[in-house]
Amino acid sequence: MSGTLTILQAGHSVVTDLGRFKGPRYGLPVNGALDQFSARAANILAGNKDNDPLLEVTALDFRMRADTDLLIAVTGAPVTLTVGGRECPQWEPVSVLAGETVALRSMNTGLRAYIAVHGALDAPMLLGSCAPDTVVGFGLKLTDGTTLGARETVPPIRQPYFDLPLFRLGLSRPGVSAHPVIDVTDGPDIAEFGDTAELLFKTSYTVSGRSNHIGLRLGGALPERQSRAEVLSRGVPVGAIEVPSREELLVLHRGRGVTAGYPVLGVVTSRSLDVLAQARPGNIIRFRNTTVAEATGRHRAAMRELEALRTSVNTVFGLLGVGAPASWRDLMPASGS
Amino acid sequence: MPDTPTPIEVHESGDAAVRVVATSLDRERNWAAVHALAGWFEMADVDGVHCAVPTYDSVLVEFDPYVTSARQIRAFVLLGMRQLDFAGAPARMPRRFDVPVVYGGEYGPDLQKVADHEGLPVSEIIALHTAKSYIIRCLGAPAGSPMMDGPEFPLPVPRLKDPRLSVPAGAVSVAGRQAVIAPAVAPGGWCVIGQTPLTVLNPDKQPLVPYLPGDLLRFHEITAADFERYAGLELEASK
Numbered sequence: 001m002s003g004t005l006t007i008l009q010a011g012h013s014v015v016t017d018l019g020r021f022k023g024p025r026y027g028l029p030v031n032g033a034l035d036q037f038s039a040r041a042a043n044i045l046a047g048n049k050d051n052d053p054l055l056e057v058t059a060l061d062f063r064m065r066a067d068t069d070l071l072i073a074v075t076g077a078p079v080t081l082t083v084g085g086r087e088c089p090q091w092e093p094v095s096v097l098a099g100e101t102v103a104l105r106s107m108n109t110g111l112r113a114y115i116a117v118h119g120a121l122d123a124p125m126l127l128g129s130c131a132p133d134t135v136v137g138f139g140l141k142l143t144d145g146t147t148l149g150a151r152e153t154v155p156p157i158r159q160p161y162f163d164l165p166l167f168r169l170g171l172s173r174p175g176v177s178a179h180p181v182i183d184v185t186d187g188p189d190i191a192e193f194g195d196t197a198e199l200l201f202k203t204s205y206t207v208s209g210r211s212n213h214i215g216l217r218l219g220g221a222l223p224e225r226q227s228r229a230e231v232l233s234r235g236v237p238v239g240a241i242e243v244p245s246r247e248e249l250l251v252l253h254r255g256r257g258v259t260a261g262y263p264v265l266g267v268v269t270s271r272s273l274d275v276l277a278q279a280r281p282g283n284i285i286r287f288r289n290t291t292v293a294e295a296t297g298r299h300r301a302a303m304r305e306l307e308a309l310r311t312s313v314n315t316v317f318g319l320l321g322v323g324a325p326a327s328w329r330d331l332m333p334a335s336g337s
Numbered sequence: 338m339p340d341t342p343t344p345i346e347v348h349e350s351g352d353a354a355v356r357v358v359a360t361s362l363d364r365e366r367n368w369a370a371v372h373a374l375a376g377w378f379e380m381a382d383v384d385g386v387h388c389a390v391p392t393y394d395s396v397l398v399e400f401d402p403y404v405t406s407a408r409q410i411r412a413f414v415l416l417g418m419r420q421l422d423f424a425g426a427p428a429r430m431p432r433r434f435d436v437p438v439v440y441g442g443e444y445g446p447d448l449q450k451v452a453d454h455e456g457l458p459v460s461e462i463i464a465l466h467t468a469k470s471y472i473i474r475c476l477g478a479p480a481g482s483p484m485m486d487g488p489e490f491p492l493p494v495p496r497l498k499d500p501r502l503s504v505p506a507g508a509v510s511v512a513g514r515q516a517v518i519a520p521a522v523a524p525g526g527w528c529v530i531g532q533t534p535l536t537v538l539n540p541d542k543q544p545l546v547p548y549l550p551g552d553l554l555r556f557h558e559i560t561a562a563d564f565e566r567y568a569g570l571e572l573e574a575s576k
Contacts, residue, residue, distance in 0.1 A: 021387040024399060025379070026544050027481030030387075127543065135479045135521050136540050188348035188356050230493075230513060233477055233484060235390035235397025237354035257478025259392055267351030270402060295352035296402045303403045 003068025011060030020129035034277035038076035042116035045073030052120035071118035077110025119152025189263030213255035239268035269295035432574035447528035500526030534567035
């Protein structure tokens with residue numbers, strides 16, 4: 001059975017997923033949820049696949065109502081989450097009854113929250129992803145009154161005992177700080193900046209209001225390129241740190257143009273890109289130098305935590321009869337370490 | 338085929354990408370090598386590899402660091418290069434694209450500036466721009482722009498001091514020693530010398546743009562009166 005979600009207050013929200021991973025081959029940025037850990041966690045907590053379409057809510061208040069019973073999970077930046085007026089926890093599955101309003105308010109620290117709906121949302125796809133691309137004009141633009149298809153109805157899950165949380169799934173929530181520390185590996189062109197590259201790790205930077213999903217602009221002491229030779233356009237990774245002007249440092253995020261002609265000073269790690277996704281204008285950032293090996297280890301530890309969460313959720317949902325019971329076929333292929 | 342393998346360097350580029358640079362003294366060979374390697378990655382469909390983005394002398398290989406690692410990708414790169422040296426890259430006949438352009442005026446607001454910089458009359462700038470077929474070297478930002486080695490101008494073209502916040506789709510631009518067409522509306526710091534009425538990007542088609550690196554593109558001049566006649570037509574390979 002399926003139902004309809006009506007967006008009552010869109011604020012600044014989109015339907016997205018983990019990104020258009022085949023896009024860069026065709027000149028399209030990867031895009032997708034800027035805080036990948038929170039987006040994956042929301043989908044796992046709602047019993048979905050990591051990459052299912054979900055809502056990304058940036059900065060502003062958001063409200064929606066469903067005409068059917070739903071199971072949702074809200075992660076990312078801390079908000080005041082209410083369902084039918086009742087305050088509900090984030091980072092846990094939450095039952096929503098038909099006709100109740102889901103509201104996210106007061107996002108004061110952090111910048112992006114994620115709402116996953118069990119059974120996922122219907123969204124148009126381009127190169128295997130529903131992630132909006134503002135340059136080619138693709139994606140679902142949410143406005144007040146937009147309706148979305150929810151693929152599955154979930155009858156309310158009742159808590160049989162008072163004063164106990166409905167679920168206790170044991171995921172450590174990432175902290176959100178106004179003074180985040182961001183891990184950076186040396187970029188392929190760090191030598192071009194000579195001794196000035198060290199400035200990156202010795203001073204702090206302020207997030208500018210002109211930051212967006214394409215990149216964060218940071219004010220502070222700028223490393224300086226020592227050579228003036230023309231740089232051939234090259235593919236640049238998400239997380240690349242460039243110094244394109246005399247005013248600001250640029251940290252590219254998932255909406256970045258795929259190729260550019262600026263030298264890459266450093267690259268923000270996958271884990272720290274999630275942290276940057278929550279950085280608000282005015283936040284003070286410090287960079288910390290790390291290695292690719294260490295960054296890979298941290299990313300894998302976070303992914304293993306999500307795998308453990310998936311196992312717990314599958315067990316609980318299996319017992320409650322939410323969706324199909326977990327079976328070995330539903331598990332991720334055994335990959336990585 | 339060259340006797341020795343094309344020399345390459347593999348540079349770490351964070352925990353989810355590596356940059357492979359071809360370092361022979363022959364630009365054409367470097368370009369061919371990185372595009373062949375990107376094609377090899379697409380064909381090999383290596384577990385955990387998202388995509389390979391080739392440009393002029395380099396290819397960025399993006400991967401999922403949960404599934405694979407920079408070290409493993411490096412091994413795949415070396416394997417791919419050896420296999421390509423042994424078997425050669427599959428050859429593809431380049432297709433030809435013919436692009437009508439209205440030069441100057443509101444269609445090419447920087448044409449006069451480029452002419453002044455080069456010390457040539459506007460007519461000579463247009464003649465040089467339409468004089469040859471360009472090899473599409475790579476797909477760039479935004480939205481799969483066809484990046485080409487530019488016309489035979491005497492001097493490299495400087496970028497605009499104040500980049501435009503919005504350049505229309507179809508804008509035909511030059512900068513440095515490069516030439517490009519904008520498939521979609523986007524900010525831009527290149528000198529716009531003309532505009533094609535053809536639609537380059539179609540989000541309903543896959544891929545979204547009709548050309549691939551290695552295809553040939555040639556410009557020809559049309560009058561502003563002809564612009565409307567072409568409007569709505571899509572850029573397609575010549576028959």
